[in-house]
Each structure stands twice: as C-alpha cells, then as structure tokens.
Amino acid sequence: MVPEFIKASSIGLIFIFIPSILLSGVIIDGSMANEERFNGTVIDKHFVDNHSNLQVGTIYDLNGKQKAITTVEYQPDKFTIIVKTKDNAIHRITISSNIYYTTAINDTVNCVITKGFFTGLTWNTYILK
The missing domain is CATH 2.40.50.660 (OB fold (Dihydrolipoamide Acetyltransferase, E2P))
Structure with a gap:
C-alpha cells in the first residue's frame, strides 16, 4: 500500500514535469x-x-x-x-x-x-x- 502523500506528490510532479517538457520543446524549436x-x-x-x-x-x-x-x-x-x-x-x-x-x-x-x-x-x- 502506497501512502497518500507519495500519491499526491507524484501527481503534482506529473503536472509540473509534462508542461516543463512541452515548454522546453517550444523554446528549443524557436531558438x-x-x-x-x-x-x-x-x-x-x-x-x-x-x-x-x-x-x-x-x-x-x-x-x-x-x-x-x-x-x-x-x-x-x-x-x-x-x-x-x-x-x-x-x-x-x-x-x-x-x-x-x-x-x-x-x-x-x-x-x-x-x-x-x-x-x-x-x-x-x-x-x-
């Protein structure tokens, strides 16, 4: 069984990680x-x-x-x-x-x-x- 605080932090990291990857791709594409x-x-x-x-x-x-x-x-x-x-x-x-x-x-x-x-x-x- 996974503790709740680990589940919550994993979801939070996903919501930060995916947009930062997309933003990095746009910046590299333009630069x-x-x-x-x-x-x-x-x-x-x-x-x-x-x-x-x-x-x-x-x-x-x-x-x-x-x-x-x-x-x-x-x-x-x-x-x-x-x-x-x-x-x-x-x-x-x-x-x-x-x-x-x-x-x-x-x-x-x-x-x-x-x-x-x-x-x-x-x-x-x-x-x-």
Missing part, C-alpha cells in the same frame, strides 16, 4: 530555428489603418447578479505585402511602414523565413532591405 532565404516579386500591398475594437460582455458578481463589462482593444496600423517566389509560392509578410512606402509592386525583394527546428512551423518572416 534553433532554420533560416531560409529567398527572392520574390512583390505582387500586392495592403494597408490597414489603426482602429479600436469595442467588445461588450457579461459577467456575474458574487451575489449572482449579471453585470455588463466593456473592453477596448487598440489595433495599430498594419502594413503587409504579398510576395511571389520563382516556384509560385505566395507569402504574406507584415513589414514596417518604411519598407512599405519604399517598395513598389513588381520590385524584387530578399526575404527570410524562420522555421522551427523540430516542427517546421514558420516563426517569423521578414524582408532584408
């Missing part, structure tokens, strides 16, 4: 990411002006009464370009306003994609200028 460089042609540009999102929701207080809650989320300006590579792959890249205004459609740009070491997921995409 050891592979960079892929490519050239592409700008085929389109998009600008989304800054705006605010107003959201209204309801919550219940300790007495069970329903209350309204509002939140405001600010969205800054967003500058994106769409780049087409020689092998017809399309990439949407968020860029700074400086690059947005100095890059024209049909310009050739040098891009970098950072992909995860284990997962191959795209961590970052940017333009070298």
Whole structure:
C-alpha cells in the first residue's frame, strides 16, 4: 500500500514535469530555428489603418447578479505585402511602414523565413532591405 502523500506528490510532479517538457520543446524549436532565404516579386500591398475594437460582455458578481463589462482593444496600423517566389509560392509578410512606402509592386525583394527546428512551423518572416 502506497501512502497518500507519495500519491499526491507524484501527481503534482506529473503536472509540473509534462508542461516543463512541452515548454522546453517550444523554446528549443524557436531558438534553433532554420533560416531560409529567398527572392520574390512583390505582387500586392495592403494597408490597414489603426482602429479600436469595442467588445461588450457579461459577467456575474458574487451575489449572482449579471453585470455588463466593456473592453477596448487598440489595433495599430498594419502594413503587409504579398510576395511571389520563382516556384509560385505566395507569402504574406507584415513589414514596417518604411519598407512599405519604399517598395513598389513588381520590385524584387530578399526575404527570410524562420522555421522551427523540430516542427517546421514558420516563426517569423521578414524582408532584408
């Protein structure tokens, strides 16, 4: 028969051990990411002006009464370009306003994609200028 305090500590260790392994995997995947460089042609540009999102929701207080809650989320300006590579792959890249205004459609740009070491997921995409 196993004492209760050993069972409880084993369950506690499992709840600490598994998330720490997952977090370590994510950190290693991002920190050891592979960079892929490519050239592409700008085929389109998009600008989304800054705006605010107003959201209204309801919550219940300790007495069970329903209350309204509002939140405001600010969205800054967003500058994106769409780049087409020689092998017809399309990439949407968020860029700074400086690059947005100095890059024209049909310009050739040098891009970098950072992909995860284990997962191959795209961590970052940017333009070298």
